[in-house]
Amino acid sequence: MFATNLDGVFHVFQVAARHMTERAEAGDKFGRLGRNLQPGVAVRHRAQRALRRHEGSAERAVPCLAVELARHGVTANAILPGWIKSDMTAGIMGNEKFVANVMPRIPVRRFGEPTDSAASRCTS
Numbered sequence: 001m002f003a004t005n006l007d008g009v010f011h012v013f014q015v016a017a018r019h020m021t022e023r024a025e026a027g028d029k030f031g032r033l034g035r036n037l038q039p040g041v042a043v044r045h046r047a048q049r050a051l052r053r054h055e056g057s058a059e060r061a062v063p064c065l066a067v068e069l070a071r072h073g074v075t076a077n078a079i080l081p082g083w084i085k086s087d088m089t090a091g092i093m094g095n096e097k098f099v100a101n102v103m104p105r106i107p108v109r110r111f112g113e114p115t116d117s118a119a120s121r122c123t124s
Contacts, residue, residue: 009035009058013065013076021072029073035062037080084112 020031065076092098
């Protein structure tokens with residue numbers, strides 16, 4: 001799990017950042033790196049300890065990338081879309097106790113739709 005969630009992010013960002021910095025040196029100072037985080041990073045579920053460690057490590061890597069790559073015109077951002085409706089979340093979102101506990105902490109007072117965060121992940 002660690003190799004996928006953290007090492008995978010590192011290797012993908014390393015290749016992308018190298019490409020973007022090479023473009024910047026050639027005069028094209030523009031690049032965007034984005035990392036989608038899981039709701040488990042912000043919400044402390046005991047059952048998701050391993051996921052939180054890996055996601056938290058990836059989350060903390062993004063500001064470091066932002067500082068290192070800023071001089072090349074490259075930005076790095078972590079995106080935490082919150083609870084998004086999907087087949088994977090349907091069970092928990094159908095639990096009235098869960099909804100009653102979580103909904104008051106969601107600023108817009110609704111679960112997200114897949115289209116809500118899709119635009120933040122589109123790159124060219």
